[in-house]
Amino acid sequence: MLSYQHAYHAGNLADxxxxxxxxxxxxxxxxxxxxxxxxxxxxxRGLYRLDSEESRKTGEATAGILRAEAQGWLPADHPLCRALARIRMRHGATAYPGSPLIAEYFLRPGDRADLAELHPAEYAALSDVAGFATTYPRDGFQMAQALCPPTPRRGMLLIDPSYEVKEDYAAIPRQIGQIARKWNVGVIALWYPILADKRHDPMLETLMKAHPDALRSEVGFAPARPGHAMTGSGMWVLNPPFGLAGEAARLAAIFCAHE
Structure with missing residues (x-):
């Protein structure tokens, strides 16, 4: 299944x-x-427009990043705010970056970036904006398994599936376990939705049992619309960089204050 299009959700509270x-x-x-x-x-696709038809249809960015910026949830010197300001200078005031362009803001000459995207239309759009990286129109787990451990060995892997396929929840702990064994110093970050039916719980229990020192960051928020199943956002991070646990705690407090 390749029906998921993040343009409808870019800039929401999970982002x-x-x-x-x-x-x-x-x-x-x-x-x-x-x-x-x-x-x-x-x-x-790497770059989204918050004035697009898709974004206006759901209103998720209005309830997400636009609300947070209007209410000052994050200080102006926060790393995300700095990245957003630079990206909007380049791409316009209504631009919102996906994680590849956020990463580009921080990466330096000599750093390496490898990005996979299987959806043909999304990959084509990604290729237009990700000249800083090597891009792959293939399954992302296959790419990670082939490239890890990367060179340079120091680095980070972001796993951010759409979870269109329910089997992802069972497969992800196995994939992470295999990658972590090959790349024991890598920062491995997994995003997952917090769902009303708690289908993510067994996956997280398996991950935490195998990697008890990993960081688990979760925030809650109201569903985007009546009947919407997502009630929060989670990030699980193996080998979290120094200070990330503190940042996770600050974010949890911010989300709680604005529920």
């Missing part, structure tokens, strides 16, 4: 949570002079 943690992690990791590798298994 705010995920991207704030991603930006904080990369901000810390790129302070050291050593080069790093950045990989994504489900990169999407």
């Amino acid at each position: 705010l949570h995920k991207h704030a943690l991603l930006a904080a992690a990369l901000d810390y990791m790129t302070r050291k002079a050593k080069p790093l590798s950045y990989l994504e298994t489900h990169a999407g």
Whole structure:
């Protein structure tokens, strides 16, 4: 199944949570002079428009990043806010970056980026904006398994599936376990939706049992519309960079204050 299109959801509250943690992690990791590798298994199109028909149809960005910016949820010097400002200078005031362009803001000459996207239309759009990276029109887990451990060995992998296929919940712990055994120093970050039916719980229990020192960050929010099943956002991070647990706690408090 390849029906998922993130353009309808770009800039929602789940993106705010995920991207704030991603930006904080990369901000810390790129302070050291050593080069790093950045990989994504489900990169999407890389750049979205918050005035697009898709975005206006759901209103998720209005209730997400636009609300957060209007109400000052994050300080102006937050890594995500800095990345957003630079990207909007380049692409316009209504632009919202996917994780690849957030990563581009932090990556330096000598760093490596590898991005996979299987959806043909999304891959074509990604290719137009991701000249800084090597892009792959293939299954992202296959790419990660083939490239890990990457060179440079220091680095981060973001796994951000659409979860269109329910079997993903059972397969992901196995995939992460295999990658972690090959790349024991890699920062491996997994985004997942918090759903009313709690179908994510067994996956997280398996992951935490295998990797008890991993960071588990979860925030809650109201469903985007009546009947919508997502009631929060989760990020699970193996080998979290220094300070990321504190950032996760700050975000949890911010979301709680604005529920």
